[in-house]
Amino acid sequence: MSHRLWFRLDDVLPLAEHALACPVHRITGAQARGLTPLGAGLIWTGTSTGDVLVSNGLHGWYSEFGDVHTADARTWRHLSADRHGVAGRSDYFQGFLPLQAGCALGPVIGMLRDARHSGRHWVTVDIDPADGHLIGSDRVRVVEHRDQLIPADGRWIPATVTSTAVAGAAYPALVADGYISDSGHELPRFDRATVEQMIADLDTVHANPNRRSDPMPGEYPHLRLTGDVLVVFDEHDDGEHVTYRESDRFYPDAGGRYALGAYTWPWQRPNPA
Numbered sequence: 001m002s003h004r005l006w007f008r009l010d011d012v013l014p015l016a017e018h019a020l021a022c023p024v025h026r027i028t029g030a031q032a033r034g035l036t037p038l039g040a041g042l043i044w045t046g047t048s049t050g051d052v053l054v055s056n057g058l059h060g061w062y063s064e065f066g067d068v069h070t071a072d073a074r075t076w077r078h079l080s081a082d083r084h085g086v087a088g089r090s091d092y093f094q095g096f097l098p099l100q101a102g103c104a105l106g107p108v109i110g111m112l113r114d115a116r117h118s119g120r121h122w123v124t125v126d127i128d129p130a131d132g133h134l135i136g137s138d139r140v141r142v143v144e145h146r147d148q149l150i151p152a153d154g155r156w157i158p159a160t161v162t163s164t165a166v167a168g169a170a171y172p173a174l175v176a177d178g179y180i181s182d183s184g185h186e187l188p189r190f191d192r193a194t195v196e197q198m199i200a201d202l203d204t205v206h207a208n209p210n211r212r213s214d215p216m217p218g219e220y221p222h223l224r225l226t227g228d229v230l231v232v233f234d235e236h237d238d239g240e241h242v243t244y245r246e247s248d249r250f251y252p253d254a255g256g257r258y259a260l261g262a263y264t265w266p267w268q269r270p271n272p273a
Contacts, residue, residue, distance in 0.1 A: 001128070002126045002127065002128040002130075003085075003086075003087035003126070003127050003128070004124050004125070004126050004127075004148060005044075005051050005073040005075070005087055005124065005125045005126075005127060006073060006074050006075070006122055006123075006124055006146055006148065006263070007053065007071050007072075007073055007074065007122070007123045007124075007125065008071070008074065008121065008122065008123070008264070009112065009115050009116070009120065009121050009122060009123050009142060010121075011071035011072065012042075012053060012071045012112060012123045013112045013113070013115075013116060015042060015053060015054065015055045015061070015069065015070075015071050016040075016042060016055070016099055016108070016109055016112050018055045018057050018061050018069075019040040019041060019042065019055040019056055019057040019099060020040045020057075020099060020100075020109060021057065022040070022055070022057025022058055022059070024057070024058040025038055025039060025040055025041070025056045025057055025058060026056050026057075026058050028043050028056060028094070028096060029094065029133075030043065030044075030094040030095050030096040030133040030134075031043075031056070031096040031133070033132065033133040034095070034096050034132055034133040034134030035134075036096055036098060036101075036134055039098060039099075039100060039101075040056065040057065040098070040099045040100060040109075041056050041096050041097050041098045041099050042054065042055060042056070042071075042096075042097045042099065043055075043056055043094065043095075043096055043097075044087075044094065044095045044096075044097060044125065044127065044135060045088070045093060045094050046086055046087045046088015046089070046092075046093045046094070046127070047086065047088055047093065048084065048086065048088070049084050049086065049182075050072060050073065050075070050084065050086060050182060051072075051073040051075070051086055051087050051088060051127075052070040052071065052072050052073070053070065053071040053073075053097070053125075054068055054069070054070050054071075055069070056096075072182075073086075073087075073125075074181065074182065074263040074264075075181075075182050076149070076150050076151075076176070076179045076180070076181060076182065076187065077179065077180055077181070077182050077184075078178055078179055079178050079179070079180060080178055081178075084182065085150075085151070087127035088127075089129075092129045094133065095127065095131070095132075095133050095134065095135045096133060096134060096135065097125070097135040097137075097139075097140070098134075098137070101136075101137065107137060108137045108140050111137070111140065111141075111142050112142065114142075115142035119144055119246060119249065120142045120143055120144050121143075121144065121145070121246075121247065121248050121249070122142070122143050122144075122145065122146050123140065123141070123142050123143075124140070124141045124142075124143060125139060125140055126139040126140075127139075144249050144251075145248070145249050145250050145251055146259065146262065146263065147251075147253070149176065149187055149189075149259055149262055149263075150176045150179045150187060154176055154177065154178075154179055155176075155177040155178075156174040156175065156176060156177060156189065157174065157175060157177045158172065158173075158174060158175075159172075159173060159174070159175040159186070159188070159269055160172055160173070160269065160270060161173050161175060161186050161188045161267045161268065161269055161270075162267070162268060162269075162270050163261065163265045163266050163267045163268065164266060165220065165221060165261060165265040165266070166198060166201065166202065166220070166265075167201070167202070167205050167215070167220055169198075169201050170270050171190060171194050171197070171198060172190075172194060173186075173188035173189060173190050173194070174188065174189045174257065175187060175188050175189075175267075181262070181263050183263075183266070185265070185266050185267050185268060186267040186268055186269065187259070187262045187263070187267070188259070188260070188261070188262065188267050189253065189255070189257035189258065189259050189262075190257055190258050190260055191256060191257055191258075192225075192252070192256065192258070195223070195225065195230055195258050195260065196225070198223060198260070199223045199224065199225065202220055202221070202222065202223055203222075205220055206220065206222065217235055217236070217237030217242065218234060218235045218236060218237065221233060221234055221235075221247070222234075222235060222244060223260075228251065228252050229249055229250070229251060230249065230250040230251075230258050230260060231246055231248075231249045231250075232246065232247050232248040232249065232250075232260075233245065233246055233247065234247045248264060
C-alpha cells in the first residue's frame with residue numbers, strides 16, 4: 001500500500017542541487033537493487049519514527065556538528081498508541097529517487113526548480129513497496145499547500161492554541177485529538193474569522209509605534225487573504241532593502257477551516273494561569 005510523505009520544498013531542493021553539482025555519486029544498496037544507472041539522486045530511508053531524504057553526491061553534505069544533511073518528512077505522532085505516520089517497515093525501508101530520469105511530467109529536478117518560481121511549497125513522495133527500490137518521478141509531486149494532516153479517521157476537538165509565530169497571542173481552533181506533529185506541536189485548523197483576527201493582530205505587531213517593542217526584521221510573518229487563499233510572507237531585511245517572500249499558502253478545507261502553520265509553526269496550548 002502506498003504511503004504519502006510530505007516534505008518542505010526548501011528542504012528538498014538544496015539536497016537535489018547538491019546531488020546535481022557533485023561530480024561523483026555513491027552507489028547505494030537501494031540503487032543497486034533497483035538496477036538504476038549511477039547518477040544524481042536522493043536516497044529515501046525510513047525508520048519506525050521518521051523518513052528522510054539525503055543526497056547521494058560525493059563529497060557528502062554535513063552540518064557543522066558532523067551530521068548528514070537531510071530533508072525530514074513532516075508527519076504525525078499518535079500520543080497514546082505510540083504510532084508514527086511513517087512509510088518504512090522492517091522489510092522495506094530504503095529507495096532511490098533519480099533526479100534526471102523522467103516521465104511525462106519531466107525529470108524530478110525540473111519539477112523542483114520550477115516549483116521555486118510558481119508558489120508551491122510542499123513536495124510529496126509516494127512510497128510503495130510494489131515499486132521495489134526505485135522511486136519513479138511519477139511518485140513525486142510539488143504542490144501549493146498541504147491537504148493531508150492526520151489519518152482520515154482522526155478526530156478534531158476544540159482548543160485554544162498559541163505560538164511564537166503569532167507573538168504569543170492565543171486563538172480558538174480545532175486540534176487533532178491525540179495527534180501531534182513529529183516535532184511535538186499541535187495541529188490546528190482555524191475558521192476564517194479567526195484567521196482575519198490573526199491578520200489584524202500581526203499587522204498591529206508590525207506597525208507598533210513603541211520602538212522598545214518593535215519586532216526584529218523577520219521575527220513574525222505577514223498574513224494576507226486573497227479571496228479564499230491565505231498566504232504567508234516572510235520578511236527579509238539586509239540592512240538596505242526589505243523584501244517579502246511567500247513561504248506558504250493555505251486553502252479552506254471542506255469545513256471552511258485553514259490549517260495555518262500545521263507542521264511548520266510551533267503551536268501549543270497556553271499554560272494554565
